[in-house]
Amino acid sequence: MVPSQQLLLRAGMMRxxxxxxxxxxxxxxxxxxxxxGIIDEELENIGCQKLSLPNLLTSENWKKTGRWESTGQEMFKVKDRRGSDFLLAPTHEEEVTSLIANEVQSYRQLPIRVYQVGRKFRDELRARSGLLRGKEFLMKDLYTFDVSEEEALKTYDEVVLAYRRIMKRLGVPYAVAEADTGNIGGTHSHEFHILSRVGEDSLLSCSSCGYTSNEERAVGVIPTDISKAATKFRNSQPVPKWVESLDVAPRSAVRINPKLQFGIMKTPPTDETKPEVCTLVAVATSGDRDVNEVKVSKAIGKMEFVESMDEIKPLLGEGKVDKLMLCVDQSLYPGQEPTRSKQVEINGTAIPEELSSIMRSKDSTKSLEVVYGDYHNCKPGDSCPHCFKIRGTNEPMEITRAIEIGHTFMLGTKYSRPLDAVFSPADGGAAEPIQMGCYGLGITRLLASIIEASHDKKGIIWPESVAPFRVVIVTSEDEECIKVAENVYDVVQDGLNAKSEVTIDDRVDTTLGFKMKDAELIGYPWMVIIGKGFLRTGKVEVQSRKTGEKWSLEWPEIHAFFKERRL
Known part of the structure; x- marks a missing residue:
């Protein structure tokens, strides 16, 4: 169990x-x-309106956008008694786009910004880490609709700023990273992270300029000094002759033994009467670099990767290979300009019998397409691309573990086109598709992430903005102390000028020491202690959960103390 899971269970906040x-x-x-409440306030400040969308969705719109098949096994698909296909909502792009398509006809009705806080369902292969990766979770999703790409980008920037304000009010360390758009699609994308050692994401950042990017998307400048790991690397699998025979890497890479990863890229044919086109792809990097599958798919097309050539045939099924492609990564020529992509003739003797048996035509094995580019994962020590480009300096990037709690996407017309969400423009021309954005924020994930970023061996340390109660009053079992606690309750609540922010632990079957330990476990920001010391001195003790500081206050001082600490 991760700390948030342990502490939420121990503190009685979930089961x-x-x-x-x-x-x-x-x-x-x-x-x-x-x-x-914090999210509502910040989104209402930028003109967003709250709605509620269904969780049981028809498959019709998902089939129109192609996501019914492409999303995979993470979806909970169900059938009703008539055999119609439905799913438990993992996200709501299709549903809200269909809704807006039926309501909007003219540019005069735009822009629209609507959001909801609701449950989402995803069939995680390995649900783990409590609320950080569950099958059912609470999420805020915002959808925006604009008349042009320019207006949509302005909206995108407004929402990102609102997200930053939300994160600041939550009171925990966070980072904003450039990110891949993934299955959601679109052009612009940023991830919002809470920094934590248990995070599943790796962020690469530059302390000099603030550049931050998810590892999947990060672009770095590779050091020109070739590492020992690259020169000592040896492939565990034999290198195919059709790759080994090619002299495609720059001369400086001769002493580097390339690491290879293989895959199959399937492309729909231009003629529907013909089978899909299958390309056998080999990705070559230096031995100290891992292939970034997202970058490869973005550069040449979506593909399935395998560990070795032995797994290619099962991946093809009844299909055959039509083309060969070699992707040469920048790590094989650090500091040099890449050669342009080209067609290379292959020596016939380099084509082994096992490769010939899966090729559709022997003529296609005579040439191979060589594509140069960035196909690797960046790592600590690579130079920041912004500093290198703007100032010409090599500022090394550092890696940080983090938990993703929010994601913003500039969708464009990815969903509005297939779902016919169009409007009549001001010039009276033909109907145009609405420009869209979508913005997610995991609510239950935030709950757990805040704990991951703010706890100690005693328990949770809640920021005051989200604590279940800002102040707990603990008393001894003495009746006079219990009576005093009720008066202190009124004074503290009036001092804070907030309703329902103070609670009294007046259990009579528990010692004062046990109540104090419970208060530290639950993580109340402030604890007011009324024990036997109060009966002797007339003073109450106040403790700060975050700093551990203690104050001994007489009765007239209590109100002023908490008045100074109003939010």
């Missing part, structure tokens, strides 16, 4: 129902309500 599915208990729900 597990089944693998990846949790019940949220009253204290946990208070925190979720506060997080949602």
């Amino acid at each position: 597990q129902s089944s693998s990846g599915i949790y019940s949220i208990l009253p204290y946990g729900q208070r925190i979720l309500d506060k997080i949602e």
Whole structure:
């Protein structure tokens, strides 16, 4: 278990129902309500309106956009008694686009910014880490609709700024990273992360200029000094002759033994009567670099990767290979300009019998397309691309573990075109597709992420903006102390000028020491202690959970103390 999972269970804020599915208990729900309240305020400030979309979605719109087949096994697909296909909503792009398509006809009705906070469902292969990766979770998703790409980009920037304000109000360290658009699609994309050692994402960042990017998307300047790991690398699998015989890498790379990864790229044919075109791809990097599958797919097309040539035939099924392609990564020529992509003739003796047996035509083995580019994962020590381009300096990037809690996408017309979400423009011309953006923020994931970023061996340390209660009053079992606690409750709440932010732990079957340990576990920002010391001195003790500081206050000082700490 990760710390957030342990602490939420110990503190009585959630209970597990089944693998990846949790019940949220009253204290946990208070925190979720506060997080949602902060989001509501910031989104309303930029003109967003709240709605509620269904969680049981028809497959019709998903089939129109192609995601019914492409999303894969993460979707919970169900049938009704009539045999119609439905799914439990993993996201709502199709549903909200269809809704807007039926409501909007003219440019006068735009822009529109609508959002909801609702449950999402994804059939995770390995649900783990409590609320960080579950099958059912609470999410805020915002969808924006504009008349032009220019207006949509302005909206995108406004929402990103609103997200930054939300993160600041939550009071935990965060980072904004350039990101890949993934299955959602679109052109612009950023991820919002809370920094944590248990995070599944790796961020590469430059301390000099602030450039931050997800590892999948990061672009770095490779050091010109070739590493020992690159020169000592030896392939565990034999290198195919059709790759080994090619002199395509720059001369400086002669002493580097390339690491290879193979895959199959399937392309729909131009003539529907013919089978799909299959390309056998080999990606070559230096031995100290891993292939970035996202970058490869972005550069040449979507493909399936395998560990060795032995796995190619099962991947083809009944199909045959039509073309050969070699992707040569920048790590094989650091500091040099890449050669342009080209067709290379292959010596017939380089084509082994096992490759010939899966080729559709022997003539296609006579040439191979060689493509140069960035196909590797960046790593710490690579130079920041912004500093290198703007100032010509080599500022090394550092890697940080983080938890992704939000993602923003500039969608363009990816969903509006297939779902016919169009409007009549101001010039009276032909109807145009609406420009869209979508913006997600994981609410239950935020709950867990805040704990990951803010806890110690005693328990949770809640930021005051989202704590279940800002102040807890703990008392000894003495009746006079309990009576005083009720008066202190009124004074503290009036000092904070906030309703329902103070609670009293007046359990009579528990010692004062046990109550104090519970208060530290739950993570109240402030603890007011009314024990036997108060009966002797007339002073109450106030403790800060975050700093551990203590104050001894007489009765007239209590109100002023908490008045100074209003949010």
